Amino acid sequence: MSFLKESLNKYKLEFLMLLPVCLYLTGFLVIIFYYLISLSLTYVAPDYAETFPSLRNYFFIFHSPEFKTAFLNSLLFVIVGTPLELAAGLVLALLIYRNFRFRGIVRSIFIVPLAVPAMVTAIILLVLFEYPSGHINNILLGRHWFFPEVIAVPVNWRDSAFFALGVSLLGKVWRDMPISMLILLAGLNSITLDQYLAAETMGAGSRQKFRYITLPLLLPSISTVLIIRSIEMWKEFIFPYFLARRYHLMGTFIETLYHDWNKQGEAAAVSVILVFCIIGFSAFLFWFLKRVRVGLISI
Amino acid sequence: MSEVVLKNICKIFQEKKVVCDLNLTIKEGEFLTLLGPSGCGKTTTLNMIAGLETVTLGEVFVGGKKYNDIPARRRNIGMVFQSYALFPHMTVDQNIAFGLKIQKKSRLEIFEKLEWVKAMLQLMDKGRRYPRELSGGERQRVALGRALVLSPQVLLLDEPLSNLDQELRESMTTELKKIHQNVGCTMIYVTHNQMEAMRMSDRIAILKEGRLMQCDTPMNIFNQPKNRFVATFIGAPAMNMFPAKVTVQDGESFVDIDGIRLCLEKDRSIALLESKGREVTAGIRPQQIFYFKDREGRRHSDTDVDAEILLVEPLGERLMVTAKMGKREMVFFMISDRVPVPGERLSTVIDGRHIHLFDRESGERIALGE
Amino acid sequence: MTPMKSFTLPDRSTVVWFVTLCVMILVVFIPIYFMFKYSISDRSSIVTGGDIVPLWPYHPTLKTFAFILGYPDFYRAAGVSFKLAMLTITMSMTLGVPAAYVLSRYNIPGKAVLLMGLISVRLFPDIVSIIPVAVAFARLRLHDTYFGAAMAHSLLALPYVLYICMGIFESIPKDLERQAEILGAGKGYILWRIIIPLSATGLAAGAIYTFLLSWDEFIFSYFLLGFGELTTLPLYLKHKMAFAPPQDLLMAISMLLSLPVIVFTMLLQRYMRSGLTAGAVK
Numbered sequence: 001m002s003f004l005k006e007s008l009n010k011y012k013l014e015f016l017m018l019l020p021v022c023l024y025l026t027g028f029l030v031i032i033f034y035y036l037i038s039l040s041l042t043y044v045a046p047d048y049a050e051t052f053p054s055l056r057n058y059f060f061i062f063h064s065p066e067f068k069t070a071f072l073n074s075l076l077f078v079i080v081g082t083p084l085e086l087a088a089g090l091v092l093a094l095l096i097y098r099n100f101r102f103r104g105i106v107r108s109i110f111i112v113p114l115a116v117p118a119m120v121t122a123i124i125l126l127v128l129f130e131y132p133s134g135h136i137n138n139i140l141l142g143r144h145w146f147f148p149e150v151i152a153v154p155v156n157w158r159d160s161a162f163f164a165l166g167v168s169l170l171g172k173v174w175r176d177m178p179i180s181m182l183i184l185l186a187g188l189n190s191i192t193l194d195q196y197l198a199a200e201t202m203g204a205g206s207r208q209k210f211r212y213i214t215l216p217l218l219l220p221s222i223s224t225v226l227i228i229r230s231i232e233m234w235k236e237f238i239f240p241y242f243l244a245r246r247y248h249l250m251g252t253f254i255e256t257l258y259h260d261w262n263k264q265g266e267a268a269a270v271s272v273i274l275v276f277c278i279i280g281f282s283a284f285l286f287w288f289l290k291r292v293r294v295g296l297i298s299i
Numbered sequence: 300m301s302e303v304v305l306k307n308i309c310k311i312f313q314e315k316k317v318v319c320d321l322n323l324t325i326k327e328g329e330f331l332t333l334l335g336p337s338g339c340g341k342t343t344t345l346n347m348i349a350g351l352e353t354v355t356l357g358e359v360f361v362g363g364k365k366y367n368d369i370p371a372r373r374r375n376i377g378m379v380f381q382s383y384a385l386f387p388h389m390t391v392d393q394n395i396a397f398g399l400k401i402q403k404k405s406r407l408e409i410f411e412k413l414e415w416v417k418a419m420l421q422l423m424d425k426g427r428r429y430p431r432e433l434s435g436g437e438r439q440r441v442a443l444g445r446a447l448v449l450s451p452q453v454l455l456l457d458e459p460l461s462n463l464d465q466e467l468r469e470s471m472t473t474e475l476k477k478i479h480q481n482v483g484c485t486m487i488y489v490t491h492n493q494m495e496a497m498r499m500s501d502r503i504a505i506l507k508e509g510r511l512m513q514c515d516t517p518m519n520i521f522n523q524p525k526n527r528f529v530a531t532f533i534g535a536p537a538m539n540m541f542p543a544k545v546t547v548q549d550g551e552s553f554v555d556i557d558g559i560r561l562c563l564e565k566d567r568s569i570a571l572l573e574s575k576g577r578e579v580t581a582g583i584r585p586q587q588i589f590y591f592k593d594r595e596g597r598r599h600s601d602t603d604v605d606a607e608i609l610l611v612e613p614l615g616e617r618l619m620v621t622a623k624m625g626k627r628e629m630v631f632f633m634i635s636d637r638v639p640v641p642g643e644r645l646s647t648v649i650d651g652r653h654i655h656l657f658d659r660e661s662g663e664r665i666a667l668g669e
Numbered sequence: 670m671t672p673m674k675s676f677t678l679p680d681r682s683t684v685v686w687f688v689t690l691c692v693m694i695l696v697v698f699i700p701i702y703f704m705f706k707y708s709i710s711d712r713s714s715i716v717t718g719g720d721i722v723p724l725w726p727y728h729p730t731l732k733t734f735a736f737i738l739g740y741p742d743f744y745r746a747a748g749v750s751f752k753l754a755m756l757t758i759t760m761s762m763t764l765g766v767p768a769a770y771v772l773s774r775y776n777i778p779g780k781a782v783l784l785m786g787l788i789s790v791r792l793f794p795d796i797v798s799i800i801p802v803a804v805a806f807a808r809l810r811l812h813d814t815y816f817g818a819a820m821a822h823s824l825l826a827l828p829y830v831l832y833i834c835m836g837i838f839e840s841i842p843k844d845l846e847r848q849a850e851i852l853g854a855g856k857g858y859i860l861w862r863i864i865i866p867l868s869a870t871g872l873a874a875g876a877i878y879t880f881l882l883s884w885d886e887f888i889f890s891y892f893l894l895g896f897g898e899l900t901t902l903p904l905y906l907k908h909k910m911a912f913a914p915p916q917d918l919l920m921a922i923s924m925l926l927s928l929p930v931i932v933f934t935m936l937l938q939r940y941m942r943s944g945l946t947a948g949a950v951k
Binding site: 011013014016017018020021022024025026028029031032033034035036039091092095098106108109110111112113114115116117118119120121123124125127128135144174231234235236237238251254255258264267268271274275278279 | 686689690693694696697698700701703704707724763764765767768770771772774775777783786787789790792793794795796797798800801802804805823824827831856857884885887888903906907910916919920923926927930931934935
C-alpha cells in the first residue's frame with residue numbers, strides 16, 4: 001500500500017495525465033452498462049406504469065417474430081458477408097503483392113472506398129440501384145451497348161429482403177475491403193524469402209511451399225480479418241438503415257424500436273442480446289480458427 | 300558425401316560480373332571456406348552450388364554429375380542460411396523433420412533420424428519448443444539439424460555465425476568443427492571473418508571481386524600468401540606492408556624500406572641479385588618482428604632495427620606495440636613484464652626469411668625462381 | 670549502352686493478374702464516378718422521361734454546386750459540423766495525448782486493463798452505445814448541445830487517438846528525454862519543448878483523423894442532435910432525402926461532404942496505415 005502511495009507521489013504529473021482518460025472511459029462504460037441493464041429490465045406498461053426489475057421486455061422480444069427475422073437476417077449477413085470481405089481483401093492484397101511499377105498509386109486507389117463516408121456510399125448505391133430505371137437496371141436490361149440483356153423486367157431492389165440486404169452487403173464489403181487488404185498485406189509481407197529458399201533446399205515444390213509455409217503463416221492474418229470483420233458485420237447499421245430499412249437487421253431493429261415504436265426497454269433488451277451475440281460468435285470463431293491452425297501442421 | 304567441382308563458373312547479373320571464371324574443386328568430406336570481403340561473390344557462388352541461382356557460364360559438378368539444370372529441390376544439398384530461416388509456426392521437431400515429411404518417410408524413420416540429429420546437436424529436450432522460444436545458438440543448431448537430417452551430399456553454410464555474439468561465436472566455431480569430424484560430410488562455408496575460416500577449414504578459398512585469389516590450407520595461406528590481397532586479408536593484426544626496393548651491396552641483395560636495410564636469407568639473396576633496383580612491396584607479419592630480448596640465437600638473415608615506441612596495447616599474454624622504425628610505422632608483439640612507455644627506444648630483430656615480397660604493380664608474390 | 674530487351678509474351682498468370690487488377694480498379698472507381706457524374710449533371714441528363722439515363726451528363730455544369738453553396742441551410746449545417754469537429758479534436762487530443770505519452774513511456778500495472786477497456790468500447794455497436802448515452806444525456810440536459818455531441822464523438826475517436834499517439838511517442842527514443850533530464854530540464858519542459866515538436870506530424874495525423882471521424886459521423890449525431898436545433902452535414906443530407914430530391918442535388922451535397930475526407934485520407938494514408946490495420950475495429 002505504501003508502495004502505491006510512494007509511486008503516486010513520485011509520478012504525480014504522469015498520474016494526472018493518465019487520469020482524465022481513465023475517468024472518461026470508465027464514466028461512459030458505466031453509463032452504457034447502467035442504462036442498458038436498467039432500461040432493458042424496466043417494463044413500461046401501456047399506461048406508463050414502470051416495473052423494475054422485470055424480464056418482460058426480454059419475454060416479448062424472444063416471442064416476437066420481428067426479432068426472430070432480424071436475428072436470422074443478421075446471422076446470414078455475418079455468415080455471408082465475412083467470407084466475402086475476406087475474399088475481396090485477399091484479392092486486393094494478392095494483386096498488390098506483386099512488385100510492379102505503379103504499386104504505390106494502385107494501393108492508394110484501393111484505399112479510396114475507406115475514405116468515402118459510409119452514408120455517402122449508401123446513398124450512391126440508392127441512386128445506382130433505383131427502380132425502375134437506375135443504372136444497374138439499365139445495364140442488366142441490356143440497354144447499353146457493352147452489356148448483354150440478362151433480365152427481362154427491371155428488378156426492384158428494395159422489394160425483397162434478399163435484394164435489399166444484398167445491396168447493403170455489397171456496399172459494406174465495397175467500403176471495408178481496404179481494411180482486410182491492409183491486414184492481409186501485412187501478413188504476406190512477414191513471410192521472408194529465406195524460408196521459401198530453405199524449403200526448396202529441403203525438397204519442397206510449389207504446392208508444398210504453399211501448404212506448409214504460405215497458408216499457415218497467413219492464417220493469423222486471415223483469422224484476424226475474419227474475427228474483426230465479423231464483429232463489424234454484426235454492428236452494421238448505416239447501410240441497412242439507408243438501403244433496407246424495412247428488412248431488419250438487429251441494428252436497424254433497435255433503431256426502429258427506439259424511434260418509431262418508442263419502446264426503449266425492448267430496444268435496450270435487443271442491444272444486450274446483440275452484445276452477447278457478438279461476444280459468443282467471436283469466441284466461437286476464435287476457437288474454430290485455432291483448431292484449423294493446429295490441424296494444418298501436424299507431423 | 301560428394302565432391303563438388305566448379306568449372307569456369309561465371310555469374311553475370313545485370314551486365315555486372317559477380318563471379319568470374321571460377322575454378323574450384325572441393326574434395327569429398329572436405330571443409331572448405333569461401334572467404335572474402337562483402338560483395339566478392341562468395342554467397343552467389345554458394346547459391347549456385349545450391350541451385351538457388353542459375354549459372355551464367357560454366358559447369359557445376361556434384362559427385363561427378365553435372366548439376367547446372369537440376370532445380371534446387373532435387374539436388375539433395377543441405378543449406379544453413381544466415382538468418383536460419385526457421386519456420387516460426389513449427390516446433391523444433393517439425394522444423395527438423397520438414398524435409399523428411401516431404402519425402403514421405405515413415406513415422407518410425409522420421410523419429411529415429413530426429414532423435415539422432417537432436418542428440419548430436421544437444422537439442423534433446425527442446426523438441427516441442429517454437430523458434431521464438433529459443434536462444435540464438437539453439438536456433439542455429441536447429442537450422443543445422445534441419446539440413447543434416449536429410450543426409451545431404453554437401454552441406455552449405457552461409458555466414459551462420461554472424462548473428463551470434465562473440466562468446467557464442469567462439470563455442471559454435473568449435474562445435475561446427477566437431478560436427479564436421481563426426482558426420483564427415485563435405486561442407487562449404489561462407490564467411491568474411493578470417494579467424495573463423497582459419498580455425499575451421501581444411502582449405503580456404505579467398506575471393507575478391509568474383510575472382511579466386513588463392514585456395515590452400517590455412518597454414519599455407521598464412522605463411523605463403525600468393526598476393527598482396529591475401530597477405531593483408533589474412534592475419535590479425537594485418538601484415539605490415541610497405542613499398543620497397545631491392546638493392547645490392549657487396550655481392551648480397553637487400554630490401555630497402557625507407558631507411559631500413561633488411562637482410563634476406565641466402566637463397567633469395569642470390570636469386571634477387573639480378574633484380575637490382577626493382578620496385579617491390581615488402582610485407583612483414585607482426586609475429587615476425589621481435590624485441591631483441593625475446594629472440595634466442597641469431598641468424599645470418601637477421602637485421603637489427605631501432606624502434607621508437609608510439610603506442611602500447613596490452614593484450615594480456617603479450618603487448619601489441621606500434622613503433623616507428625626508420626620512417627615507417629610498424630606493428631609487432633612483445634613479451635615483457637614491464638610495459639614500455641611511448642617515446643622509449645628499443646632494439647628489434649627482423650628475420651629476413653619471413654619477409655614477403657610482392658611485385659609492386661601486379662601484387663603477385665615474387666617467388667624464388669623469378 | 671544496354672541492349673534492347675526482347676519482347677516476350679506474358680505468361681498466363683500475368684494476364685490473369687492484370688485483368689483482375691483492371692477489374693478491381695474499375696470496381697473501386699465506379700461508385701465515386703457516379704457521385705461525381707451526378708453532381709455535375711444538368712437537368713436534361715437526369716430527367717429523361719423514359720429514355721435511359723446517360724452514363725455521362727450531356728452538359729456538365731457546376732450549377733448545382735453553386736446552388737447549394739448559396740443555400741443558408743447548407744452553410745449552417747456545414748458550420749455546425751466544422752465547429753463540432755474542432756471541439757471534438759480539442760477534447761480528444763487533450764484527453765488522449767498526455768495519456769498516450771504516459772502509456773508509451775511507462776509500464777503501468779493496469780495498462781492491459783486500460784487497453785482492454787478501450788477495445789471493449791469499440792466492441793459495442795454504435796447503435797447499442799448510443800441509446801444509453803442518449804437517455805443519459807437527455808437527463809443531463811446535454812441533448813442537442815455542441816458539448817454533448819463532442820463528448821460522444823470523442824468517445825469514438827479516443828481509441829484511435831491513443832493508438833496513433835502511442836505509436837508516435839514510442840518511436841521517439843527515450844534517450845532523448847534522459848539526456849535532457851541530465852542536462853537539467855524538468856518534465857514539463859521536456860514535454861513541451863522536445864516531445865511535442867518532434868511528434869508534431871504524428872499528432873497532426875491524429876487530429877486530422879479525428880476531424881474526419883467527427884465530420885462523417887452519423888449515428889451518434891442522429892440520436893443526440895437529430896430532432897433539435899443543431900444539424901450536422903450528414904444529418905442535413907439525410908433530412909434532404911426525406912423529400913426525394915433529384916439525384917444531382919443529393920450527389921452534389923455528398924460530394925461536398927466527402928471531399929475533405931477523400932483528400933485528407935489520400936494525403937495521410939501513409940500515416941494511417943498502421944492505425945487502420947490494428948485499430949481496424951471499424
